[in-house]
Amino acid sequence: MKLSAEVQSCVDLCTACSATCFNEAMNHCLEAGGDHLKPEHFRLMMACAEICRSSAAVMLTGVPQHVFVCNACAEFCRACADSCEKVGDMQDCVDICRKCGQSCEKMSSSVRKAA
Amino acid sequence: MKLSAEVQSCVDLCTACSATCFNEAMNHCLEAGGDHLKPEHFRLMMACAEICRSSAAVMLTGVPQHVFVCNACAEFCRACADSCEKVGDMQDCVDICRKCGQSCEKMSSSVRKAA
Amino acid sequence: MKLSAEVQSCVDLCTACSATCFNEAMNHCLEAGGDHLKPEHFRLMMACAEICRSSAAVMLTGVPQHVFVCNACAEFCRACADSCEKVGDMQDCVDICRKCGQSCEKMSSSVRKAA
Amino acid sequence: MKLSAEVQSCVDLCTACSATCFNEAMNHCLEAGGDHLKPEHFRLMMACAEICRSSAAVMLTGVPQHVFVCNACAEFCRACADSCEKVGDMQDCVDICRKCGQSCEKMSSSVRKAA
Numbered sequence: 130m131k132l133s134a135e136v137q138s139c140v141d142l143c144t145a146c147s148a149t150c151f152n153e154a155m156n157h158c159l160e161a162g163g164d165h166l167k168p169e170h171f172r173l174m175m176a177c178a179e180i181c182r183s184s185a186a187v188m189l190t191g192v193p194q195h196v197f198v199c200n201a202c203a204e205f206c207r208a209c210a211d212s213c214e215k216v217g218d219m220q221d222c223v224d225i226c227r228k229c230g231q232s233c234e235k236m237s238s239s240v241r242k243a244a
Numbered sequence: 245m246k247l248s249a250e251v252q253s254c255v256d257l258c259t260a261c262s263a264t265c266f267n268e269a270m271n272h273c274l275e276a277g278g279d280h281l282k283p284e285h286f287r288l289m290m291a292c293a294e295i296c297r298s299s300a301a302v303m304l305t306g307v308p309q310h311v312f313v314c315n316a317c318a319e320f321c322r323a324c325a326d327s328c329e330k331v332g333d334m335q336d337c338v339d340i341c342r343k344c345g346q347s348c349e350k351m352s353s354s355v356r357k358a359a
Numbered sequence: 360m361k362l363s364a365e366v367q368s369c370v371d372l373c374t375a376c377s378a379t380c381f382n383e384a385m386n387h388c389l390e391a392g393g394d395h396l397k398p399e400h401f402r403l404m405m406a407c408a409e410i411c412r413s414s415a416a417v418m419l420t421g422v423p424q425h426v427f428v429c430n431a432c433a434e435f436c437r438a439c440a441d442s443c444e445k446v447g448d449m450q451d452c453v454d455i456c457r458k459c460g461q462s463c464e465k466m467s468s469s470v471r472k473a474a
Numbered sequence: 475m476k477l478s479a480e481v482q483s484c485v486d487l488c489t490a491c492s493a494t495c496f497n498e499a500m501n502h503c504l505e506a507g508g509d510h511l512k513p514e515h516f517r518l519m520m521a522c523a524e525i526c527r528s529s530a531a532v533m534l535t536g537v538p539q540h541v542f543v544c545n546a547c548a549e550f551c552r553a554c555a556d557s558c559e560k561v562g563d564m565q566d567c568v569d570i571c572r573k574c575g576q577s578c579e580k581m582s583s584s585v586r587k588a589a
Contacts, residue, residue: 183298413528
């Protein structure tokens with residue numbers, strides 16, 4: 130069993146988004162200080178890094194329930210992109226969160242229809 | 245900021261559920277063979293272990309969006325409990341998945357109402 | 360195959376240490392500011408949370424190579440405990456890091472002898 | 475603070491190695507059965523996936539202690555590559571484990587000298 134091209138692309142985006150959020154938080158935000166270290170913003174970056182990494186792993190297992198994690202992941206990516214935009218000087222993070230969020234949303238469209 | 249007793253209890257259940265699923269898969273299932281190693285069952289156990297662990301971490305960050313991960317986690321716990329029941333001889337896993345699933349569902353009831 | 364009492368105890372300490380470091384970083388440190396947010400200290404807390412969680416998971420797989428991860432984990436626990444002591448007002452974190460580090464060190468004594 | 479090119483390359487290899495081990499275990503091994511599901515082999519693949527993923531995350535934090543995790547990671551990559559070679563029909567996994575192990579070993583050469 131191979132992952133479909135669509136799932137593989139979402140795995141890749143989740144992996145990249147997790148690494149970017151984590152690395153930016155640990156390096157850029159911690160050193161920039163100010164709004165970059167506001168608890169709400171920083172927590173969101175860490176939570177987004179966590180769920181994106183986990184979303185990629187769940188997709189790699191191949192279980193059909195991955196759509197539920199993608200659905201959650203899309204919410205975090207949107208919230209994190211918005212927060213990064215407000216803080217400013219975080220365009221890499223904004224960009225990957227938007228792309229990853231859109232991919233996760235597409236992945237989970239069946240959940241949204243069923244709700 | 246301290247976690248509420250309700251969130252802390254869900255963190256504890258997610259942590260215990262993840263460890264039980266992972267350890268049972270790695271030890272009980274791999275050694276028992278047969279239905280215990282059917283791909284659908286085994287993948288679900290690994291995916292449940294992954295999302296439960298991640299759900300606990302996201303709750304520990306304190307972001308309000310944790311409800312979306314709990315919502316996804318509840319789906320995995322239910323599916324994993326059902327699969328463990330069908331395979332049989334996995335009562336510890338069934339029990340913790342049911343408890344964790346109920347806790348996650350309660351945690352995410354706001355998501356379900358909003359849908 | 361059941362985990363030995365000694366390994367199970369180390370799994371429990373690693374799990375508790377990871378949760379404490381992560382939660383303290385996300386809540387106590389981010390809100391306290393000052394030395395609590397010095398990049399070196401905060402990164403160490405996140406790295407300690409990460410490796411402790413992973414160390415627990417590797418022990419749960421039952422592979423004998425877990426001693427190498429425990430060896431690494433002991434280094435992080437010591438460094439994190441020292442850093443928390445210097446920052447101050449982080450006694451919970453100091454205590455669990457010390458306990459977890461000692462348990463991991465015992466677990467990995469075979470690696471240290473072989474080196 | 476940017477990661478050095480050498481660390482970034484090790485992060486990328488650890489990430490790729492983790493995804494390959496996890497996906498091959500979940501899909502190739504579970505479906506192939508036989509030696510692919512021998513407990514020792516399968517556990518090693520899961521443990522290697524876990525520690526490689528964690529090693530990448532620890533490097534992304536930027537703490538100098540990452541060398542201890544890389545040291546542990548190199549052991550798992552070697553053991554996993556050997557096990558995959560013996561089982562056979564797992565060349566992708568062998569290749570990425572060898573590359574990742576060499577990168578982690580280089581990263582941790584300071585630990586080995588100090589021992």
